[in-house]
Amino acid sequence: MNFDLEPADVAFRAEMRALIRDLLPADIARRGRQGFHATHDDVQTWMRLLNARGLAAVHWPTEYGGTDWSPLRKHLFQIELRAAGAPVPDQAALELVGPVICTFGNAAQKAQYLPAILNADTFWCQGFSEPNSGSDLASLKTSAMRDGDHYVVNGQKTWTSEAHKADMMFALVRTDSEARPQAGISFMLIDMKSPGVSVRPIYTINEGLSVNEVFFDNVRVPAENLVGEENRGWGYAKFLLTNERTMSAETPHTAFDLSMVQEIAAAEPKDGRPVIEDPLFAARLARFEIDLIALEATVVRVLHMGEDDPGLNAAASVLKVRGSELRQRIADLAVEALGDHGLAVFPDVEGQDNMDVLAPVPPAPGHAAGWLSRAMFRRATTIYGGANEIQRTIIAKSVLGL
Structure with a gap:
């Protein structure tokens, strides 16, 4: 593989960098560089700015609002977004359920949901994990029983990111309790304002709120909210999870972190000189740069693999393992480089510009903002999106034949 960009791709990247710089509001960029979870308003504002220029979902098919860019250019665009400090968009919508609806949804579902996703009119959450069904999704228990023109949903989802802000959930539900586990699962779209849906927050180790428990008590979901065919949801989930695990490499985010x-x-x-001049620290930093370059090369390979390539799932698992571990180690390195300032807690309060409103405790310079919170939250990166232990099992079976 040739790792050098073609001149046309270099020009494209420079064009996107300039466009993003001119388009991104300065206050949103400042908050984005602090590393906290983006506010709902920041995400909505940014997605609408992108959508007005046809750039909200560059990876979608062109007929649904995407672009005809090459996989490499789509990846370069994501790198430039993160480098600019742009807020992370509604990934559950753009990266996960959106492609499923584009591929498996009917005409009515596409017309109803896709434009609203592109313009950030609706926000989504993912209802997969349950208290006893995390990486082993086939064991999920949440049921959806047909009752006339509706399904009646009962059960519980957990670790549901952004459920407290979401308008809609895409969920895996069991529609046939007699079939083998994978064969009795369906893919369903659920309005979070439906009677019987309740959300309970889960505060993480960094005292932030991003994940939740969601309970369903006789929730009536219109039958037209079933995506594809009943009991075929496992196949749609596999399609989605391949996208998620490729996304979980998070190389654009890691490249941004490394620059910070x-x-x-x-x-x-x-000892009287910058930390970066310490030979041992510089060597560790260089090791991470090399690891990131190797990971980015693997991402590009996966982006060029066909959907029917038998090695795709295993490659996606490799990306998940390596990407999540690298994100943890780089956050830990940042806290170490900060020394005593690495202990500073910058309150992560929804709707407030932390650097302008809230002072850290103890006092610390602006470049310390968010790093302690990030390092703690990133204990979860090797768990969400499919625990790394499960990914290693996939790799062992698919690649090593064990």
Whole structure:
């Protein structure tokens, strides 16, 4: 593989960098560089700015609002978004349920949901994991029983990201309790305002709110909200999870983090000189740069693989394992580089510009913002999207034949 960009791709990347710089409001960019979860308003504002230029979902098919860019250019665009400090968009909608609806949804579902996703009129959450069904999704228990023109849903989902903000959930539900586990699952779209839906927050170790428990008590869901065919949801979920695990490599985010660590190491002193001049620290930083380059090369390979390639799932699992572990290690390195400032807690309060409104405790420079919170939250990166232990089992079976 040739790792050098063609001149046309270099020009494309420069064009996108300039466009994003001119389009992204300065206050949103500042908050984005702090590393906290983006506010609902910031995400909505940014997605609508992108959508007005046909750039909200560049990876979707062109007939649904996407672009005809190459996989490489789509990836370069994501890198430039993160480098600019743009807020992370509604990934559950754009990266996960959107492609499922584009591929398996009917005409009415496409007309109802896709434009609303592109313009951030509706926000989504993913209802897969349950208290006893995380990485082993086939064991899920939430049921959906047909009753006339509706399904009646009962059960519980957990670790549901952004459920407290979401308008809609896409969920895996069991519609046939007699079939083998994978064969009795359906893919359903559920309005979060439906009677019988309740959301309970789960506060994570960094005291942030991003995940929740969701309960369904005789929730009536219109039958037209079933995506594809009944009891075929496992296949749609596999399609979605391949997208999620490729996304879970998160190389654009990691590249942004690495650049921030370099800035921290150049600013923070150690024994009278910048941390970055310490040979041992510099060697570790270089090791992470090499790991990121290798991971990015693998991402590009996966992006070029056909959907019917037998190695796709295993490759996606490799990306998930390596990407999530690298994100953890780089966040830990940032906190280490900050020294005593790495202990500073910057309150992550919805709707407030942390650097302008809330002072850290103890006092710390602006480049320390969010890093302690990030390092703690990233304990979860090797769990969400399919635990790394499960991914290693997939790799062992698919690649090593064990």
